[in-house]
Every structure is written in C-alpha cells, then in structure tokens.
Amino acid sequence: MANEQQIQTELVQKFPFLAEKFVIKRERRIFCETAYDRFLEVFGYAVDKMDFRIFSTVTGLDEGENLSFLYHLSRLDGTLLNIKTSVSKTNPVLKTVTGWFPGSALYERELVDMFGAKVEGLPDGFRYPLPDSFPKDQHPLRKDWKPEMLPEGAGSIMEEK
C-alpha cells in the first residue's frame, strides 16, 4: 500500500493536525478527519495538488450534537480519499465546493433538504430531492425525524394551493 502511504505522508506533512485521525482502511480506501475551519484548505489541496479530480459525492451523517459530512474524492488510479468534517447541529453552515466541482450542487442541495445544512455560496436553483410543499424545517435523514411529524398532505402533489 505504498501509494496510500505516500498520500498519507504528503497530507500529514502539509496538515500536521490530520495525523491523529488518518486511517488507511485498505488498499485504495483512505479516511481522514478535520475540523471544519481547515476543511476547505485540505479539500482544495487534495484536488489541486494531489490530483483527486473526481468528486463522487458527499455523505451526510447525523451524529447527535453534530452533523458530519464525508466528502468522497477519487483519483483516476482508483484511490478513494474520504475527508470527514463536522459542524454543530445548531448552526450547520458549510461553504459550497461548487468552485472546484460545479456538479456538486445537487449533492449539496441534498444536504440542505435531508439534513438541514446551510450551504453558503450554493447557486440558486430548485429544491432537491424534496418537493416544494415539504416543510422547510423538517429534514428526513436526521435521526429524530419520523414520518408522523409531517403535517397532513405535506409533500404530496395533491396539496391544494
């Protein structure tokens, strides 16, 4: 796993705070974690300087007091670098990564609808994936959300205007 170790060495040298939470789980699967204030630096470095030019998606996670986000970046050699970061659930503000990958807009809209994240810099556009009539303060992938919380008719195309 020389390739993976080389990536670890370079990233940790550049960002020493990553050393504590850097795991090579197996061949081509690298996980690291950073506080949100340094996240964009790490993300940008991996994309611009280390050739992680494929952005597969971002996975949202409800971890109690925090919302965590796992950004999946890959390289043409098949290595997948997963950068995790967390923000407080009371003020879950992220900055968009559409500057690097314009295609990430839909993935980020999914975080807005399903987890209630606020993504700064996200271009205007339609909601995704929930319908316009779905309550804006309800986020189905949060652990405390239950389908019973939906007001009658919400999210339905049958809703009377």
Place this chain on the structure above:
Amino acid sequence: MKVMVPIGPQHPALKEPESFKVMLNGEKIFEVDVRLGYNHRGIEKACEQRSYIQDIYLIERICGICSHSHTTNFVQAVEEIAGIQVPKRGLYIRTIVAELERIHSHLLWLGVAGHEIGFDTLLMYTWRDREVVMDLLAALSGNRVNYGMNTIGGTRRDFTPEQLQEILRTMDVLEDRTKYYIEIASVEPTLIQRLSGVGFLSKEDAMRLGAVGPTGRASGVNYDIRRDDPYAAYSDVQFKVMVNEHCDVYGRTLVRVGELMESYSIIRQLVKQMPDGPVAAKAPRRIPVGEAISRYEAPRGEDLHYVKGNGTDKPERVKVRAPTLANLQSVAKSLENNNLADVPITIAAIDPCFSCTDRMIQVDDAVFTWERLRAYGIDWYKAQRGIDFREVKKLPW
C-alpha cells in the same frame, strides 16, 4: 426570439419523470435547467429502519435495470465492515450476473437510442435480442430483472454445469448479433450522421461535472471501476476499457457497443475459470460498528454505496449515489448549442435512470378525477412556468 420550452415532468420524449426547462434562441438551446426529485422514495431512511437482510431486497428495488448493481454494492460494503471473506465461486457468480445485467441494459439502451432518432428498426432488432439475455437471467435466477442473487456473504444460488453451458451458448448468439450492430454503427449513415457532433461534452467538462461510465469514457475519461478499483472477480479476468475521444452521442454509442463485446469475453473467462466450492460464507445477523464505501461499475457508470454499522442488525446509515445523478449534471452542458430536436437523444445518451437517482415515490390513496387533474395541471404550469393553459380549448371527452 428567446423562448422557454418546458420538457417534463411528463413528456412523450421522457421515459421517467424529470423536468427540463429549455431556453431557446430560435431553434438553438442556450441554457437548460434540470429539476429532479419526482421519484424520491426515501429508501435511505427506510434502510435505517430495516434489518440488513431486508435492506438487500429494498435496495434491489432502487432500480429495475441495475438491481444487481445496487445489491452487490451494498453487500460488498456490509461484508467489508463485518470482515466476511466471500468464497471465490460466489464472487464469480456475482460477476457473471453483473455482466449479464450490463448486456441487457446496453441492448435496451441501443434500442431506446434508435427509437429517439426515428430508427425504430434498430429498436425492434435490439429488443428482440435483449430477450435472449432476459430469458437466460430468468432461467438462472427465476426473474427477468430483480434476480435476488445476492446475500451478505455471497450468493443465494449456485449454477449447475448445464446452466454454465447455457450461458456460453447464449454468449455465442449475442456476440453474433452484436457484431452486426457494430457493423451498423460503423457504416449506417442514419446512425452516424444523426449522432455525430450531437450532445458535445469535452473531456475537461466531463471531469469537472463528474460524468461517469460510458458518458465519461466517450469524452476520453479513461476510468472504469472494474479495472481501477476492482471488486468481485474482476481482478481474475482480462478486458479492455472502452474509451474514445468523440465526445458526442456517437462516441457514447460506440463505447456501449464495444462494452457488449467485452462483457461476452468476461463471462466466457469466468465460466471457464469457475472455481468449485461453496457460494456463500455464513454472515452474522448483527454487523459490527464500522463504515465502508463500496464502488461498482454499473451499466451507467460508477455507483457508490456508503454503509455505517452500529453493532445492531440495522444499519446506522446507508447512502447511495447512483450514476445518473452524476451524469445529469453534464446533460445541461452537452445540450448547449444543440437544436431543440436533439434534446431527446442527448438526454437518452446518458442512459438516464431516475428511479436510481431519486430513490423515492409518492403514492396517494386519493383518486384524481379528470376535471381535478386538468385543473391541477393548469395551476401547476401557471405557478411554475408562467404559462396559462386555461385558454386552450377543452377537448370533447
């Protein structure tokens, strides 16, 4: 004059519900806005409330075509968390079904592409041939689309020696037919002239917008999860990754037709090298704490599943990123500067699958009367698109 034409969410040119707001300058498209979500079924949330075994059957129903792609991807992630070694024979069977699924998907696409350009003879021919692989899948698994082959630890069914021989015989029939399609794709002016230069997507845009699978490979992105992040039995077989630099719908056709030939070769190698032994390892009901990411080259491109286990029999989180969601972002770009008439074939060229993309459906128990449906449609278009259909004369029925 600049005009906005709404295409979808219900439109004869689309096979599934999605909405494209196409801005035109004369006949030329200068901007496209895509709206999705009409198929959202909440499968990720539902997975958290069901056991891992139930989830396999739920995930199999994310998509009618790539059913095996999604289950394989999910069980691979779970097996990695639980540290289960799948027996080689199980991996070979998974891979054979995966390639049969690719064959049926690509033949289906070729027919749809023929239909979208008014070449319906191609649709009739390819869909007739597709029945050959569908019959084979039904004979092997009992089903034409949801095969139910996967379980955590391996596969639920084994293949008999007679079934393996039948697979080889079917590959000969399909290869013969595919050679004919390759000839059509290389000499038939109807196809070449209609598809060349349509839906242009540069390599740079394909990378930037995250295009995957045949869409990316036809724009010169040399990337295939089967080769670059191998899973199942792909490390044991030789195959070529189909890449070209056409950057248009014609290139996407050549990639898929070429991939059909590679699939026949992969399946023959797997049948010949098929190891003996069990097809599945015993898996625990409770999956330990941990997380894993599995990737899979589905017929439409990279499919990604993230699974997080919490030590119980239900997952903490399941995330699915299907290839169409990645490819859709390149559609808007590739439609720019094309004619309005190119919209159906350019959208079809990514082989879109919106069930995969959205993962949700809304089923209401109420019934729309014709009057109410019409009134709803008029209100919807007025509110969303600023078009008033009230002026349109009511049809006599």
